[in-house]
Amino acid sequence: MTALPTLAVVGATGAVGTVMCELLTGRRNVWGEIRLIASERSVGRRVRCRGEELVVQALTPEAFDGVDVAMFDVPDEVSAEWAPIAVTRGAIAVDNSGAFRMDRDVPLVVPEINPEQVRNRPRGIIANANCTTLAMIVAVAPLHREYGLRELVLASYQAVSGAGQSGVDILHDQLTKVAGDRTLGSRTGDVRQAVGDDLGPFPAPLALNVVPWAGSPADSGWSSEEMKIRNESRKILGLPDLKVSATCVRVPVVTAHSVAVHAVFATEVDAEGAREALRNAPGVILVDDPAAGEFPMPIDAVGTDPSWVGRIRRALDDPRALDFFVTGDNLRKGAALNTAQIAELLAKELRTP
Amino acid sequence: MTALPTLAVVGATGAVGTVMCELLTGRRNVWGEIRLIASERSVGRRVRCRGEELVVQALTPEAFDGVDVAMFDVPDEVSAEWAPIAVTRGAIAVDNSGAFRMDRDVPLVVPEINPEQVRNRPRGIIANANCTTLAMIVAVAPLHREYGLRELVLASYQAVSGAGQSGVDILHDQLTKVAGDRTLGSRTGDVRQAVGDDLGPFPAPLALNVVPWAGSPADSGWSSEEMKIRNESRKILGLPDLKVSATCVRVPVVTAHSVAVHAVFATEVDAEGAREALRNAPGVILVDDPAAGEFPMPIDAVGTDPSWVGRIRRALDDPRALDFFVTGDNLRKGAALNTAQIAELLAKELRTP
Incomplete structure (x- = not known):
């Protein structure tokens, strides 16, 4: 052709x-x-x-x-x-x-x-x-190549646009309803009352809240979204026995999913080596200087191509584990x-x- | 007397x-x-x-x-x-x-x-x-008594009132600035621009964002807040060698901290046994029926005394591990x-x- x-x-x-x-x-x-x-x-x-x-x-x-x-x-x-x-x-x-x-x-x-x-x-x-898998896996893969991945413990901070345009619309609607009332968020149920019954694609209000549920019920209390991250991570990395525990949580962010990652490897790790691997990895941008206010956040990552990675540190009680935070635009890379x-x-x- | x-x-x-x-x-x-x-x-x-x-x-x-x-x-x-x-x-x-x-x-x-x-x-x-430790530990302790705790991997969703009244004030200010502009949250930096330079006690805007940082820099990239959770959990439970990895993240919630918990125990666990232990535990309320929209959330837990616990499931790849979600009012129990x-x-x- x-x-x-x-x-x-x-x-x-x-x-x-x-x-x-x-x-x-x-x-x-x-x-x-x-x-x-x-x-x-x-x-x-x-x-x-x-x-x-x-x-x-x-x-x-x-x-x-x-x-x-x-x-x-x-x-x-x-x-x-x-x-x-x-x-x-x-x-x-x-x-x-x-x-x-x-x-x-x-x-x-x-x-x-x-x-x-x-x-x-x-x-x-x-x-x-899946968009959450993608944001995270681009940063995990270079570390897997370096140290040999064995286990992932993940907690997500997922944006409303992961549920489509109707998710974005309902969050903006809810923000309009809660803004200006400075008493809200201090009594049980006050936000539910202010927001009303229209929750869009979500099971609860997102304004001034976090919702520990995304997707539909899967086996044994796990959500479909949590199962996707486990199954897809295994398939993409070619690790059929990878241990994965994910908790998926929706947050009042328009676009860009974040994931707190605890990754356990086959060999000892060090934070500077991990940073070096990520600095040279395609599709990743390293933002890791907390004292200077530099860490990955949705308001910066939205509208950009790479996965933003930072807060990289070796686990204090396990020399084979790294903890870090990843944010990626769920509509772009995701x-x-x-x-x-x-x-x-x-x-x-x-x-x- | x-x-x-x-x-x-x-x-x-x-x-x-x-x-x-x-x-x-x-x-x-x-x-x-x-x-x-x-x-x-x-x-x-x-x-x-x-x-x-x-x-x-x-x-x-x-x-x-x-x-x-x-x-x-x-x-x-x-x-x-x-x-x-x-x-x-x-x-x-x-x-x-x-x-x-x-x-x-x-x-x-x-x-x-x-x-x-x-x-x-x-x-x-x-x-x-510390308020984050308290919300979480009340739910973890009964499970420790049942199964013998060995390790905690935690990711927090912390409310702005954890930083005092000035944290609450700045979030309400920011919400007023972003509400009504339905284009916000879709371009890098657009929320920063709308919110302006006054960030109150936080290193970044909280409206339409999550900020993976709380406290001050401690050792090796860890934050003081993350170290507190590790040290205090060990002291309260009397487990000086407990393995703890926490990632502390601030979210746009007024009051009530949440924590995604991955807990590894000495013996095999089962979700129903864990639910039973929590149902009978003081200071805990069990809300665990995702299909019915029941899980712990800040907008419900705020203003109440107990730690709300739900999303309880046994890890799919480790019969000794439980994953669950806890929310507690950081100004009350916290x-x-x-x-x-x-x-x-x-x-x-x-x-x-």
């Missing part, structure tokens, strides 16, 4: 799709035609993408004709149905949903970690990891950026004779 | 002191005279406490004459100077600062866990633990309530011939 390949973006008008158009605008000479596809209610909408005004098309089998790579940023059940249809029409599907991540015949690719896996795609589908990076690996492959 | 003992509250007009007056109002027939003491700028102020209007007195050595128990809710350096003075005047000091907690001759008392330690006070001083409980143990002792 000498012409630039054709890209389809399915779910182009959602929270992730919007960031995707932004990213594509900054990445010229990768794609020929870009086709935006979305659900019925967005069809006909005009969206600016890569300097062009594109008209959103309907999701039909024919929409994939002539498409080389189709990105999916849609709910699990839509991906489960439509990614295979895109494949039968000749496209390679890069899916950001949870539908295929744990499928043995679908690779789970993080380009900084396992780019070679893109070629191993018997179903013609490549999966993108979703659109990683998908775009996978698609670019495919574009390169398609152009190589 | 047949008359009721005299109580002094030093720091009566601060965030914790205010809650203390509220608590004393609900606890009649414990104290005879209550004497409120505060810094210069509050002297002469009238404060309602236990139905009486009390006039705030100056902090002088004479203020402690005739006092049986003196509670201190003041900065470390004020406690360090004045608690011993109160003792020389005949009072027993119950101190909520960090000044004496790790002193070998000062017991660190949590009445649900080690009440017998109040009698072991060679310096006449009894210390109250400060004023625990101090009041210690003082009441002393009042009982003073009244027993």
Whole structure:
């Protein structure tokens, strides 16, 4: 193929799709035609993408004709149905949903970690990891290469945009309701009363609160989100027996997930060695000078590509363990950026004779 | 002694002191005279406490004459100077600062866990633990009794009132500045710009953010707050070799600290056994039905006495480990309530011939 390949973006008008158009605008000479596809209610909408005004098309089998790579940023059940249809029409599907991540015949690719896996795609589908896994794993992988990872104990601080645009909208609504009343947050239930019954996609108010639950109930009290982080970390790192305990917590942050990480390794670690490994790692930015006010935070990491890592210290009671804090934009590296990076690996492959 | 003992509250007009007056109002027939003491700028102020209007007195050595128990809710350096003075005047000091907690001759008392330690006070001083330690340890202790604790990996979600009233004020100020602008939180630095340079007692904005830092720099990248949790947990539980790794993070919550806990024990655990132990434990309320939206959260725990515990599950990869989430009011059990409980143990002792 000498012409630039054709890209389809399915779910182009959602929270992730919007960031995707932004990213594509900054990445010229990768794609020929870009086709935006979305659900019925967005069809006909005009969206600016890569300097062009594109008209959103309907999701039909024919929409994939002539498409080389189709990105999916849609709910699990839509991906489960439509990614295979895109494949039968000749496209390679890069899916950001949870539908295929744990499928043995679908690779789970993080380009900084396992780019070679893109070629191993018997179903013609490549999966993108969960946003919380992605923010964290980019920083964990270089340390694994250095010291040999054995165990992860994780606690997350997840942004509302992980639940889509409706999550962002409800947090802004709630902030408007609680701002200005300086008595709020000091009596049981006062915030619930101020916020009212509309909780959007969340089981409790997010304003002036943290909610220790994300996803749906899985086995034995674990949430689906916590299981995803465990299963996906194992698959991406190729460590099927990795011990993982995650607690997923939603916080009143718009965008950028953070994770407090306690990582246990096979060998002794040292904080300066870990910093050195992270300084040289792709997709990572080191911000680790607490005395100067430098540590990873959502308000800085949002809108940027890398995972921000800091607060690196060796456990005081275990010379094989490191504690650190990671923050990454869940809509960029956690979703659109990683998908775009996978698609670019495919574009390169398609152009190589 | 047949008359009721005299109580002094030093720091009566601060965030914790205010809650203390509220608590004393609900606890009649414990104290005879209550004497409120505060810094210069509050002297002469009238404060309602236990139905009486009390006039705030100056902090002088004479203020402690005739006092049986003196509670201190003041900065470390004020406690360090004045608690011993109160003792020389005949009072027993119950101190909520960090000044004496790790002193070998000062017991660190949590009445649900080690009440017998109040009698072991060679310096006449009894210390109250840090607010984050307290919220968590009340739930950990019954599990330690059941299974034998070996290790804690903790990540905190700490409220702004842990930094005093100025922390509460700055969060409300910042919320007013960010509310209504629905674009905020989506570009790097946009929240910093909206909030401005006044950050109150914090190193970064709290609105729409989480800040992985609390306290001052301690050894090797650890914060003083993280060291306190480790040292105090060991002292309270009487486990000098307990392995503890804590990451302390400030979140935009007014009051009530939360902690994600990964606890490793000497023996195998089971989630239902842990729930049973917690159901019967003093100072704990079990809220553990995620499918029904029941888990511990600041907006519910604030203004209440117990530590709220939930999300209890056995680690999937370690039959000796439990993961759970705890939330407790940092001004009540985390400060004023625990101090009041210690003082009441002393009042009982003073009244027993």
